[in-house]
Amino acid sequence: MVSIERFLGEPGHIIDGVRVAASDGGTLPVEDPATGEVFASIAAGTPADVDRAVASARAAFRDGRWSRLPGIERGRILTRLAALIRDHAEELAELETRDTGHPIGDARFDVADTAHHFEYYAGLAGKSVGQAHQLANGQLLNVVHVPAGVVGAINPWNFPIAGAGLKGGPILASGNSMVMKPSNLTSLSTLAVAELAIEAGLPPGVFNVVTGSGSVVGGAIARHPDVDIVSFTGGTETGMQVMRDRADVGRRVQLELGGKSPTIVFEDADLDEAVPAAAFGIFMNQGQNCSAGSRILVQASIHDRFVEALTARAAAIRVLPPFDPRAQQGALISGEHLAKVDGWVQRAVADGARVTTGGRRLTDAPFAGGHFYPPTVLADVTPDAAVFQEEVFGPVVVVVPFTDEAEAIALANATRYGLAASVWSADIRRAMRVGAAIDTGFLWINTINSHPIEAPFGGVKDSGFGREEGLAAIENYMVQRSIIVGGDRFVDPYAD
Numbered sequence: 001m002v003s004i005e006r007f008l009g010e011p012g013h014i015i016d017g018v019r020v021a022a023s024d025g026g027t028l029p030v031e032d033p034a035t036g037e038v039f040a041s042i043a044a045g046t047p048a049d050v051d052r053a054v055a056s057a058r059a060a061f062r063d064g065r066w067s068r069l070p071g072i073e074r075g076r077i078l079t080r081l082a083a084l085i086r087d088h089a090e091e092l093a094e095l096e097t098r099d100t101g102h103p104i105g106d107a108r109f110d111v112a113d114t115a116h117h118f119e120y121y122a123g124l125a126g127k128s129v130g131q132a133h134q135l136a137n138g139q140l141l142n143v144v145h146v147p148a149g150v151v152g153a154i155n156p157w158n159f160p161i162a163g164a165g166l167k168g169g170p171i172l173a174s175g176n177s178m179v180m181k182p183s184n185l186t187s188l189s190t191l192a193v194a195e196l197a198i199e200a201g202l203p204p205g206v207f208n209v210v211t212g213s214g215s216v217v218g219g220a221i222a223r224h225p226d227v228d229i230v231s232f233t234g235g236t237e238t239g240m241q242v243m244r245d246r247a248d249v250g251r252r253v254q255l256e257l258g259g260k261s262p263t264i265v266f267e268d269a270d271l272d273e274a275v276p277a278a279a280f281g282i283f284m285n286q287g288q289n290c291s292a293g294s295r296i297l298v299q300a301s302i303h304d305r306f307v308e309a310l311t312a313r314a315a316a317i318r319v320l321p322p323f324d325p326r327a328q329q330g331a332l333i334s335g336e337h338l339a340k341v342d343g344w345v346q347r348a349v350a351d352g353a354r355v356t357t358g359g360r361r362l363t364d365a366p367f368a369g370g371h372f373y374p375p376t377v378l379a380d381v382t383p384d385a386a387v388f389q390e391e392v393f394g395p396v397v398v399v400v401p402f403t404d405e406a407e408a409i410a411l412a413n414a415t416r417y418g419l420a421a422s423v424w425s426a427d428i429r430r431a432m433r434v435g436a437a438i439d440t441g442f443l444w445i446n447t448i449n450s451h452p453i454e455a456p457f458g459g460v461k462d463s464g465f466g467r468e469e470g471l472a473a474i475e476n477y478m479v480q481r482s483i484i485v486g487g488d489r490f491v492d493p494y495a496d
């Protein structure tokens with residue numbers, strides 16, 4: 001183990017490049033989900049803290065210390081930040097595991113992914129090219145892409161450090177200043193990244209972090225008229241509240257919300273591949289993943305065989321304390337969340353579902369005090385059951401049979417969500433035909449959980465709108481400005 005002390009520090013926000021306590025000195029405890037132990041505290045932000053951070057971001061944006069730097073210089077600083085993240089990879093991974101309960105191997109992956117986001121977007125800084133049109137009367141129209149200004153970035157607790165890179169990379173590369181609010185459950189790695197950003201040479205005021213409760217700090221960001229765009233990732237109901245708050249001030253919002261993504265397996269699929277893929281689709285990150293394949297739709301002819309194989313695969317996943325290097329699944333984020341997950345399972349059972357594996361929290365050593373729930377498979381679930389319709393956000397999957405393509409499509413589209421879908425078939429034309437008919441922003445064919453940085457990510461229906469990742473994320477955080485340069489001499493319209 002390396003020391004994570006450096007990143008614990010005094011509880012505080014990062015505003016104008018320095019750590020500052022909450023305006024009223026308030027703090028919130030930080031719990032290790034694997035042990036229940038409180039090991040740190042964070043500042044409990046206030047609306048006054050948000051005002052201060054937004055003012056700092058606005059001042060930085062206005063004076064051009066970042067927004068008007070040549071793109072290549074912004075890119076150089078973001079590349080340096082990525083290098084610092086890689087230099088501190090082990091400390092950051094241990095910090096993340098302590099804070100989230102993620103297996104240490106997953107946390108290492110997320111840290112590298114964060115660096116990767118800053119590297120990718122560093123390469124895009126200053127490369128957003130507009131258009132030029134020669135108009136009538138000698139006028140020249142230039143459409144340029146300019147940074148939007150101050151961006152409020154609200155992140156959930158499921159991938160905290162990766163979220164800092166996923167939103168921070170394109171927001172900063174585009175020349176914006178930002179106020180980032182991590183979840184109060186998982187703020188430490190975002191604070192650490194912001195501190196490394198300052199070390200990398202990011203000017204003060206460009207990457208502010210305000211920690212604290214969602215409704216207080218997140219609400220103040222969403223309702224702030226001087227925040228030009230809010231980029232929100234989180235639950236659907238919270239996202240809709242953020243949108244209402246944005247509507248009150250008439251400012252932009254982008255929402256990446258919940259999902260109930262289908263994994264569709266046809267009888268001709270190679271089950272040696274499809275079964276572990278379907279398991280990984282749901283159980284990765286303890287099932288706390290917006291694009292988790294939480295509904296497996298299986299052709300009836302192979303249903304029983306599939307359930308049996310999936311049950312065996314799920315039961316063999318190594319649930320262990322997250323610092324154990326063999327851990328494949330760690331702890332859920334909190335006791336409250338675990339109770340919700342378990343509540344969904346118990347309700348499903350009451351509605352007639354059959355638990356083929358899992359279904360009860362783990363409490364014996366080495367899990368005592370922590371929030372551990374095993375991979376859980378539910379069969380005999382009907383499409384009208386709540387557990388088929390609603391996001392559980394835990395290691396719980398339902399398996400439902402279908403007879404033909406039409407039924408597979410109807411079942412896939414039978415929820416209010418539309419974030420991701422995965423189709424498995426040896427017949428590529430069928431897979432593409434079925435995939436094309438699914439309401440989704442992200443479609444996997446004979447693969448799952450692949451999130452290349454180049455691929456715009458986001459949903460349809462109640463899964464939100466707007467796209468992150470790839471070039472689309474840059475567009476998210478810029479606005480088009482039309483500049484018309486006069487050609488022929490201006491004629492006085494009042495002369496007569």
Ligand code: TXE
Nearest residue numbers: 155156182183214215218219234235238257258290391393
């Ligand atoms: O998320 P929230 P929570 C789902 C998942 C989970 C449920 C609740 O089903 O069980 O949401 O989780 C901040 N204005 N997802 O409560 O509330 C909050 O502090 C502005 C799915 O943790 O959506 C955090 O920073 N911000 C999801 C962020 O919003 C507010 C990922 C997300 O928290 C706010 C997470 C408010 N009024 C949860 N209230 C996914 N699909 O990716 C809270 N926040």
